[in-house]
Amino acid sequence: MKALSLLFSCVIVSIGAAEEYLRIGSEKQVFVGPWTEDGRDGYLVESMTNVAMTVNEARVTGERLLVVDKPWEGSTNKEPQFDVRQFVLKDGDTFRMYYSALPTYPNYWEVPNGRILCYAESTDGIHWTKPNLGLCTWDGSKENNIILPHDDLDILCSEYEGATVFIDPVAASKDEKYKMLVKMTPAPMKFYKNHRRLPKGQYAFVSADGIRWKLKSPRKVNPAASDTQLSVFWDERIAKYVAYTRMKPYYPDRKIRIRQVGRMVSDDFVHWGKETSVLAPDKFDWEGSPPKLLRVSIYGGNISKYTESPNIYLALPSLFYHWKYDRKRTYTKRKEPSKGNEEREEPKGKVSYHVAPATMDVQLATSRDGIHWNRSPQRRPFIRLGPEGSFWSKVIFPGADFIRVKDELWIYFGALDVSHSEERASVNGARGRAVLRLDGFISADAAYTGGELTTKPLIFSGSKLQLNVDTSAGGVVKMEIQDKDGAPINVFTEAVADEINGNYIRIFARWQGSTDVSSLAGKPVRLRFVMRDAKLYSFQFLP
Numbered sequence: 001m002k003a004l005s006l007l008f009s010c011v012i013v014s015i016g017a018a019e020e021y022l023r024i025g026s027e028k029q030v031f032v033g034p035w036t037e038d039g040r041d042g043y044l045v046e047s048m049t050n051v052a053m054t055v056n057e058a059r060v061t062g063e064r065l066l067v068v069d070k071p072w073e074g075s076t077n078k079e080p081q082f083d084v085r086q087f088v089l090k091d092g093d094t095f096r097m098y099y100s101a102l103p104t105y106p107n108y109w110e111v112p113n114g115r116i117l118c119y120a121e122s123t124d125g126i127h128w129t130k131p132n133l134g135l136c137t138w139d140g141s142k143e144n145n146i147i148l149p150h151d152d153l154d155i156l157c158s159e160y161e162g163a164t165v166f167i168d169p170v171a172a173s174k175d176e177k178y179k180m181l182v183k184m185t186p187a188p189m190k191f192y193k194n195h196r197r198l199p200k201g202q203y204a205f206v207s208a209d210g211i212r213w214k215l216k217s218p219r220k221v222n223p224a225a226s227d228t229q230l231s232v233f234w235d236e237r238i239a240k241y242v243a244y245t246r247m248k249p250y251y252p253d254r255k256i257r258i259r260q261v262g263r264m265v266s267d268d269f270v271h272w273g274k275e276t277s278v279l280a281p282d283k284f285d286w287e288g289s290p291p292k293l294l295r296v297s298i299y300g301g302n303i304s305k306y307t308e309s310p311n312i313y314l315a316l317p318s319l320f321y322h323w324k325y326d327r328k329r330t331y332t333k334r335k336e337p338s339k340g341n342e343e344r345e346e347p348k349g350k351v352s353y354h355v356a357p358a359t360m361d362v363q364l365a366t367s368r369d370g371i372h373w374n375r376s377p378q379r380r381p382f383i384r385l386g387p388e389g390s391f392w393s394k395v396i397f398p399g400a401d402f403i404r405v406k407d408e409l410w411i412y413f414g415a416l417d418v419s420h421s422e423e424r425a426s427v428n429g430a431r432g433r434a435v436l437r438l439d440g441f442i443s444a445d446a447a448y449t450g451g452e453l454t455t456k457p458l459i460f461s462g463s464k465l466q467l468n469v470d471t472s473a474g475g476v477v478k479m480e481i482q483d484k485d486g487a488p489i490n491v492f493t494e495a496v497a498d499e500i501n502g503n504y505i506r507i508f509a510r511w512q513g514s515t516d517v518s519s520l521a522g523k524p525v526r527l528r529f530v531m532r533d534a535k536l537y538s539f540q541f542l543p
Helices: 002-018
Strands: 022-025 045-049 051-055 086-091 094-101 116-122 146-148 157-167 178-186 201-207 213-215 231-235 240-247 260-266 276-279 296-300 303-305 313-315 318-326 333-336 342-345 354-362 365-367 373-375 395-398 403-405 408-416 430-437 442-446 451-455 458-460 464-470 476-483 503-508 525-532 535-542
Touching: 051 451, 086 157, 086 403, 086 408, 094 157, 116 157, 157 231, 231 303, 260 296, 318 395, 442 451, 442 525, 458 525, 464 476, 525 535
Parallel strands: 022 458, 354 395
Antiparallel strands: 045 451, 051 442, 086 094, 094 116, 116 146, 157 178, 178 201, 201 213, 231 240, 240 260, 260 276, 296 318, 303 313, 313 365, 318 354, 333 342, 365 373, 395 408, 403 408, 408 430, 442 535, 451 525, 464 503, 464 535, 476 525
């Protein structure tokens, strides 16, 4: 918490050196930190009494959206395996899903195309089809939904894994409207004849239609750990491409490498700057860890911009839990990645030390610049594991985006009913979704006995103040607007404020029936929220 306080102090000093007030204009304001020791959003909130910043869990709907049911997905294998990695892009009225499949499990590193990239689409985000694209000849037929590999690609790989796709608003040409990062691993040398061989890593692809892809460059995107799904997008705030990667730096005191999230930027989607760590486990994650093991590591960052507020960044880190060793498994052979994936025999009966419980759920992290990240208050799960027997009971791996559908945010994920260390296949794995109300990730919650929250001095533009609130049946919210020094402004006091009672995604604050606050636009004011048994999610000044 001291580190967070120091970061908060630096932010406020830098703001104060340039101007005295927060200039919010008409941007939507949500609570994303940094969090102070007393639990406030230190950027936005001056004080609060009997109010707590609360992470609201996304609700898993329970549908099995996409399952393994095609031969090229491995449905005919003795051990069909569900791959959890997928990414969903809402493109106009069409939902596009890019997902990995394992047709040759468990030998997918030993043959070409052992892990492939497939495509599905939907008009409602719930019912999906796997269209015949005619791009890849598989077992003598082109009637499949495979997009990587395809027949025009002269590169041979054992796997294409973890694609992330975005629409580039500054694409140099229509042929590069869609951009993608995907991990590729070369096939064993004995299979190469007329194909190119690229080293293992993440690579950039471009497309005119989001289905037919070509390699942008044979240059690897990131030089280090590539074994997960990266996040990538054009960040208009800094006018650069931004990628969030996996880093595994070595910790000499623990004698282990630790998974965490890195960041790098690019001007052209080909040449990328140096990776720097931006989201890593800390002392709270380390607590109770045995020697040479960390209790928690971050398997993937899953980061995006929040489309409702252009200066907010959201992360859905998959937290990988492993605080003990499982000594029950024995192997007769294993891979040696440092020697080109050759197999070697283990001494008979040698124990392979796997970590346990090897489960993953999803937390929430937030940022105002994409570099300095705030783990959510209390660090409770944002997407919680399901009950025993459900397909999301042991591992949840989300895509990066919060997709807005009407007044909800949808998060897609792949999930398993077995742990990450399990050897047996998960035939019950599936892709699902979780749902959240608009702006609903963190709320300022007032007690039933009453509470209040006052913002820092801010300058807005607009004529109405819109709130996203939920008071249920017995709660209430009243608004007061104060001057920069905290004195109530005559016609906007709590005494003349109209009560808000109910659950509203959008409702205007009123004073004796009037919503007009235009007389205060451009002047420094404070907002005082007087609440009872209520949840405040966001506020925004509108014309």
